[in-house]
Amino acid sequence: xxxxxLVLCIMVGVLVGTSGVAAAWRHxxxxxxARDNPARIIVFPFFVAGVLIDSFVIRxxxxxxxxxxxxxxxxxxxxxxxxxxxxxxxxxxxxRTD
Numbered sequence: 001x002x003x004x005x006l007v008l009c010i011m012v013g014v015l016v017g018t019s020g021v022a023a024a025w026r027h028x029x030x031x032x033x034a035r036d037n038p039a040r041i042i043v044f045p046f047f048v049a050g051v052l053i054d055s056f057v058i059r060x061x062x063x064x065x066x067x068x069x070x071x072x073x074x075x076x077x078x079x080x081x082x083x084x085x086x087x088x089x090x091x092x093x094x095x096r097t098d
Contacts, residue, residue, distance in 0.1 A: 062082060063084065066078060
């Protein structure tokens, strides 16, 4: 009986708690153009800079490091993720010709 009461209290708490969040989100969505967060203007250039650094610095270093897997410890999964190693289809068993 105690477990059922606990589950019931948790369910009521979740439903009551999320209903207010859903209503607040709907209100925010309707008024989004009027009151947008000013921090977005400041943070957006950091996102663009991060993408550029990833594309032009981190990935070339990763490709360079994976060209020497014995020295750097680059695994086959990392090489496959960088597109350096083609995925091979598993070989089918050959028919026996006895």
